Amino acid sequence: MILLNFNYKKSLTLKEISFIFLGRYDDFTVDWYENIGSIIILTMIFNIATPIAEFFLSFMAKCFKKCWDTKCYRKVTSK
Numbered sequence: 001m002i003l004l005n006f007n008y009k010k011s012l013t014l015k016e017i018s019f020i021f022l023g024r025y026d027d028f029t030v031d032w033y034e035n036i037g038s039i040i041i042l043t044m045i046f047n048i049a050t051p052i053a054e055f056f057l058s059f060m061a062k063c064f065k066k067c068w069d070t071k072c073y074r075k076v077t078s079k
Contacts, residue, residue, distance in 0.1 A: 025032045
């Protein structure tokens with residue numbers, strides 16, 4: 001994301017990778033942080049939250065499976 005939106009025309013003249021360095025931003029400005037920085041932060045938050053959510057969902061699934069397997073609900077029977 002950083003490479004695609006950064007303008008390196010002044011320092012690089014490689015034709016093979018010139019399509020990468022034709023971004024709108026010449027430097028890290030307020031606009032860059034609003035547009036690109038927010039995308040990077042949201043990606044980082046998603047990458048942090050996904051393993052935690054997977055752990056809790058896996059734990060809950062194991063508990064539910066154990067409860068279902070052992071029939072943890074009680075049936076009322078007559079003596």
